[in-house]
Amino acid sequence: MAGDSHHPERAAVAALSESFVAGLREWIKIPSIGVDPEHRVDVRRSAEWLAGQLREDGWPEIEIWDDGPALPAVYACWPAADPGAPTVLVYGHHDVQPVDPVERWHHPPFEPVTSGDELYGRGASDDKGQVAMHLLAVKAHLAATGQNAPSVTLKLFIEGEEESGSPHLRKLLEDHREDLGCDLVVFTDTALHERDAPTVNTGQRGVLGGEITFFGGTDDVHSGRAGGAIPNPATALAKLIAALHDEEGRIQLPGFYDDVREPSAKERSDYAALPFDERKWLAHNGGGAQATAGEPGYTTLERIWVRPTAEINGISSGYTGPGLKTIIPATATAKLSFRLVPDQLPEKVADQLKEFVAEHTPPGIRAEVSFRGDGVPPYAISPDDPANATVKEAMELAFDQPVRFARAGGSGPAAVLQAWLGVPLVYLGATLPDDRVHAPNERVVVPLLLKGAEAAAHLWRMLPQANIAKRLTR
Numbered sequence: 001m002a003g004d005s006h007h008p009e010r011a012a013v014a015a016l017s018e019s020f021v022a023g024l025r026e027w028i029k030i031p032s033i034g035v036d037p038e039h040r041v042d043v044r045r046s047a048e049w050l051a052g053q054l055r056e057d058g059w060p061e062i063e064i065w066d067d068g069p070a071l072p073a074v075y076a077c078w079p080a081a082d083p084g085a086p087t088v089l090v091y092g093h094h095d096v097q098p099v100d101p102v103e104r105w106h107h108p109p110f111e112p113v114t115s116g117d118e119l120y121g122r123g124a125s126d127d128k129g130q131v132a133m134h135l136l137a138v139k140a141h142l143a144a145t146g147q148n149a150p151s152v153t154l155k156l157f158i159e160g161e162e163e164s165g166s167p168h169l170r171k172l173l174e175d176h177r178e179d180l181g182c183d184l185v186v187f188t189d190t191a192l193h194e195r196d197a198p199t200v201n202t203g204q205r206g207v208l209g210g211e212i213t214f215f216g217g218t219d220d221v222h223s224g225r226a227g228g229a230i231p232n233p234a235t236a237l238a239k240l241i242a243a244l245h246d247e248e249g250r251i252q253l254p255g256f257y258d259d260v261r262e263p264s265a266k267e268r269s270d271y272a273a274l275p276f277d278e279r280k281w282l283a284h285n286g287g288g289a290q291a292t293a294g295e296p297g298y299t300t301l302e303r304i305w306v307r308p309t310a311e312i313n314g315i316s317s318g319y320t321g322p323g324l325k326t327i328i329p330a331t332a333t334a335k336l337s338f339r340l341v342p343d344q345l346p347e348k349v350a351d352q353l354k355e356f357v358a359e360h361t362p363p364g365i366r367a368e369v370s371f372r373g374d375g376v377p378p379y380a381i382s383p384d385d386p387a388n389a390t391v392k393e394a395m396e397l398a399f400d401q402p403v404r405f406a407r408a409g410g411s412g413p414a415a416v417l418q419a420w421l422g423v424p425l426v427y428l429g430a431t432l433p434d435d436r437v438h439a440p441n442e443r444v445v446v447p448l449l450l451k452g453a454e455a456a457a458h459l460w461r462m463l464p465q466a467n468i469a470k471r472l473t474r
């Protein structure tokens with residue numbers, strides 16, 4: 001592949017790398033734990049730090065959005081010199097996860113430590129590292145092209161409550177619809193498959209969580225006086241749970257698979273070409289399980305990325321204390337969650353679950369089904385989408401090796417952003433699945449962030465030539 005002379009972006013990133021790491025360390029020191037009310041002030045300080053950095057970098061329009069119920073979000077815009085250039089919105093978040101159990105950290109979580117090419121600290125990977133990576137990319141893009149404005153109009157939208165489940169994201173999008181108008185969203189909160197197997201993510205699963213309760217009587221009753229003559233809610237619930245999957249693991253809600261989109265042959269061959277060590281995966285991600293299990297006809301990666309799930313998260317009923325208590329419990333409850341794939345909708349799956357529960361409620365039992373919020377819709381973009389193909393090309397330039405498409409099994413606000421803004425959303429990040437995000441000793445691999453910054457710098461240069469659809473109204 002081309003040397004540095006063909007990669008002015010690479011040279012520009014290298015020249016800026018030291019100040020990049022110094023800046024990221026400063027940002028990590030601010031404990032912006034959004035879910036903890038005691039750290040509200042730190043979330044604000046974190047937003048202010050970011051706004052200050054953007055000012056220093058020369059962004060002409062910077063705002064901190066803190067006038068609504070949402071924790072402070074940062075918005076910035078840098079118009080392209082060419083008013084006809086596409087507009088790209090970069091999404092990320094600056095709030096971080098709590099740090100407990102703090103005794104499991106090798107160093108204080110908000111005092112960043114460098115070890116070899118890794119930088120340790122809460123938020124180093126999720127998501128401050130990847131937001132800072134994009135700031136670096138813009139500087140490198142300008143330095144490499146010698147321009148004083150980017151080749152595309154760049155907008156930045158950095159949320160302050162992603163780790164709280166983005167409760168006010170829809171309101172922010174509604175309140176700032178004009179500001180956020182764009183032709184493409186670039187989602188930073190994502191990871192590569194492995195250090196030596198760079199990937200472009202093309203989607204995330206959605207999620208719907210709920211609870212089923214079966215009620216028998218109003219009180220527990222004596223199993224000798226009434227047993228055998230009244231229905232047992234725990235038994236009825238166990239039967240329902242057993243009926244949720246067939247023998248082969250297929251989910252039995254009526255119509256559950258009707259909207260499931262099969263991955264293309266190209267996607268499946270990309271997934272199959274990725275390095276994957278099942279034993280290692282079981283040890284790191286499978287909680288030490290002894291074997292994989294799931295739907296026949298799909299690989300483990302496909303089961304996680306492109307197939308929906310129904311999982312029982314917890315069951316409670318009756319007496320579970322020491323000794324024996326001979327009762328028929330009054331109630332039985334199961335918490336469950338579904339991971340959804342395109343084009344399943346959480347509200348439709350909610351109706352399917354209600355129908356399934358009604359079909360499996362025996363006479364004499366009353367059922368209640370409730371849901372935690374509206375759920376998160378799934379999202380996926382075709383590898384053939386012109387913007388997505390350009391991201392892959394930019395990544396291949398930066399990583400000097402073939403880049404494959406992948407997906408993520410978890411859930412995030414991608415579908416909400418895509419639906420509200422009405423434009424395609426692509427992923428560009430450079431962290432790793434084993435960065436221990438949300439866990440003690442979170443780290444980021446600095447050379448990967450530099451590669452990611454180079455990829456983004458290539459992307460800003462290449463996008464005006466890519467055939468991405470421009471929005472008709474802006």
Ligand SMILES: [Zn+2]
Pocket residue numbers: 093126127162189
């Ligand atoms: Zn995140």
